[in-house]
Amino acid sequence: MSATKRKVLITGAAGRIGTELTRRLGDRYDLRLHFNRTVPDQPLVDDYVVANIADYDAIAPAMEGVDSIIHLAGQPSWRAEWADVHEANVQGQFNVYESARKAGVRRILFASTNHVMGMYDRDTAWPIYADQPVRPDSLYGVTKAFGETLGRHYHDRYGMSVINFRIGWFLEKPEDEIARYMWLSPRDFAQLCWRAIESDVGYGTFYAISGNSSRNWDITDSIVRLGYRPEDDADEHMPPKYGHASFNDGQAGS
């Protein structure tokens, strides 16, 4: 890393994920925060902007001088109606990419989602690899797939680096059977983000989950290409599912 810290813009920084990343990456980078509507009572960083990402002229100034963007802003609910995902995740996505390109931003990390592939999950068609054809389970997932494709285009056409993270379930601790395979801990996502920002990957789509022993989604690419070394595993926080993995324990000498 150079002596000067990289300028990193976090969009949607008031959300659950944005708040955690701000706390965990604030020492490593020179952060700028973007809030879509309201500013938290005590913003964790002085450099912030308030802008609706669906308004190009409002969001464009946030890109000036930025090295990388962690793009979290958008409609986050997989149950959202078309009008909401359309505004935030289609028009808003275009505005962020286009204004970032014009400002010369080097790299965008995009908060995509497992819902892009959710129909494989409903069919329990596991394992899932990131490069399989997309099968969204919702209009939300359709618009996040759009965001990934837009990034592919901006990479191919303009050389901008784009890394799509298909985020699992971002939670402090895993709480149920679904979290067992899809949990993403705050520290593991923070690690994925800094590794991605500092990697030599031009473009890629990666599942972003912790090192869950019971995972159904491939993270080999995240390990090999990004150097990801997850520190958490949902199974360590939950009752055993299949019993002890070393099933011969206790039988030695019998």
Added chain:
Amino acid sequence: MSATKRKVLITGAAGRIGTELTRRLGDRYDLRLHFNRTVPDQPLVDDYVVANIADYDAIAPAMEGVDSIIHLAGQPSWRAEWADVHEANVQGQFNVYESARKAGVRRILFASTNHVMGMYDRDTAWPIYADQPVRPDSLYGVTKAFGETLGRHYHDRYGMSVINFRIGWFLEKPEDEIARYMWLSPRDFAQLCWRAIESDVGYGTFYAISGNSSRNWDITDSIVRLGYRPEDDADEHMPPKYGHASFNDGQAGS
């Protein structure tokens, strides 16, 4: 085929492709034509509607009583600006799928495009198979990829049958080297459409080109799953590229 002809809606029927399909499929189906703005002087079919597909309430009534849709309407230029492709190919696409679903339409054939994969072509990364990850060469291509993904979702979620055609270069006759590999003749596309309408395929994405000897895109799926038997080959209309394929001709007995 039942004694009663299927009701087939052609959207964007005033365009080049729409006009040809109307002529060629008018005997086989009970057609309804959709025109986005202007009605041709002499519409080829009495049953027609005029509606902007970006206006949900305007387009929805066109779906009533329809068995299948050949969905051609949209912004057709790969050089189009975001505002144009966004309105016609994102909002318009959603309106067509959502209103078709509500009206109980059985199947949609979607006029997608080779531009969804255009960056492979620019890299001459051939052959291209339809199920590779998308790499659009333009915002137009990005929005057509969105249309394919939306169809995947409507198939998975609601059981609607969706067939995406990645149309090559629809021309009366091939005219240059690019057409040699990407030509789609009017009669071959008409055949693809009726085979798709009458097939048992629930969902699929297919390259729509003629049986060009110099093709770079896979049409095996079109042949096997849809029963496509192309009648045209661009090489038959153009000067030889590599000389005669049977290069031993004339050497026999030498």
